[in-house]
Amino acid sequence: MNIILLGPPGAGKGTQAAKIVEKFHVVHISTGDIFRKNISENTPLGQKVKQYTEKGLLVPDEITVAMVKDRLSQPDCKAGYMLDGFPRTIPQAESLEVMGEKVDCALNIDCDYALLIDRISGRRMCKECGASYHIKNSPSKEEGKCDKCGGELYQRDDDNEQTVKARLAEYDEKTLPLTEFYKAKGLLLQVDGNGSIEQTTENVYKALTSFI
Numbered sequence: 042m043n044i045i046l047l048g049p050p051g052a053g054k055g056t057q058a059a060k061i062v063e064k065f066h067v068v069h070i071s072t073g074d075i076f077r078k079n080i081s082e083n084t085p086l087g088q089k090v091k092q093y094t095e096k097g098l099l100v101p102d103e104i105t106v107a108m109v110k111d112r113l114s115q116p117d118c119k120a121g122y123m124l125d126g127f128p129r130t131i132p133q134a135e136s137l138e139v140m141g142e143k144v145d146c147a148l149n150i151d152c153d154y155a156l157l158i159d160r161i162s163g164r165r166m167c168k169e170c171g172a173s174y175h176i177k178n179s180p181s182k183e184e185g186k187c188d189k190c191g192g193e194l195y196q197r198d199d200d201n202e203q204t205v206k207a208r209l210a211e212y213d214e215k216t217l218p219l220t221e222f223y224k225a226k227g228l229l230l231q232v233d234g235n236g237s238i239e240q241t242t243e244n245v246y247k248a249l250t251s252f253i
């Protein structure tokens with residue numbers, strides 16, 4: 042099964058992706074995670090994309106599409122994957138069709154904008170394994186330390202109020218139209234993401250199971 046995960050910044054895509062991977066055994070591909078890894082390792086790709094991510098702007102389609110195309114060509118994707126954070130524009134969605142990739146469903150995590158800033162500003166991530174926490178909603182057992190690997194927790198550079206506003210504006214203008222794009226193809230699954238993490242996971246599982 043090839044799944045696309047949609048939703049505004051902070052809706053819970055990464056959090057639910059971790060649960061979906063466990064239950065449905067698909068490969069998790071997060072474009073945001075790939076960009077952050079390249080930035081932290083100061084690779085040529087990281088140097089190119091930093092100027093966009095730090096301002097909360099989308100990375101140009103040609104860079105993102107080439108990166109995803111390369112990732113999808115790897116053998117582990119043959120058994121099914123979940124794209125988290127891609128596509129983010131209509132041209133990116135069309136590029137998947139050009140690549141011949143079959144999308145089985147686009148799961149949209151719907152969330153009120155009023156909740157997003159609090160979720161994003163309280164997010165902490167592990168420097169080592171990328172696990173995600175929230176200081177109130179999903180705290181680590183020991184403050185500042187990852188439960189899974191003991192790595193140091195940090196706040197993402199783009200998780201400040203000004204950048205979040207820019208990310209939301211980009212989402213409204215360029216990504217939101219994708220819900221109509223996939224609805225028109227009969228592939229859209231809407232999930233309520235306003236409740237707790239556990240309630241949202243239940244909604245996600247229900248939607249995906251009814252679909253399979």
Ligand code: AP5
Pocket residue numbers: 048049050051052053054055056057072073074076093094095097098099100101105125126127128129133160161163164165173174175176178179199208234235236237238239241
């Ligand atoms: P990316 O990393 O994809 O960021 P994003 O879409 O802004 O999404 P987030 O990671 O902020 O949110 P999320 O929905 O995953 O929420 P999470 O589960 O962590 O992209 C970053 C940047 O990379 C972009 O701005 C762009 O520059 C670039 N980029 C990436 N892909 C691109 C593309 N395709 N094209 C162009 N550019 C691209 O949850 C957030 C917090 O809330 C966590 O702390 C969590 O614990 C908590 N939480 C989650 N769910 C709940 C809940 N139900 N109740 C309470 N708390 C919750």
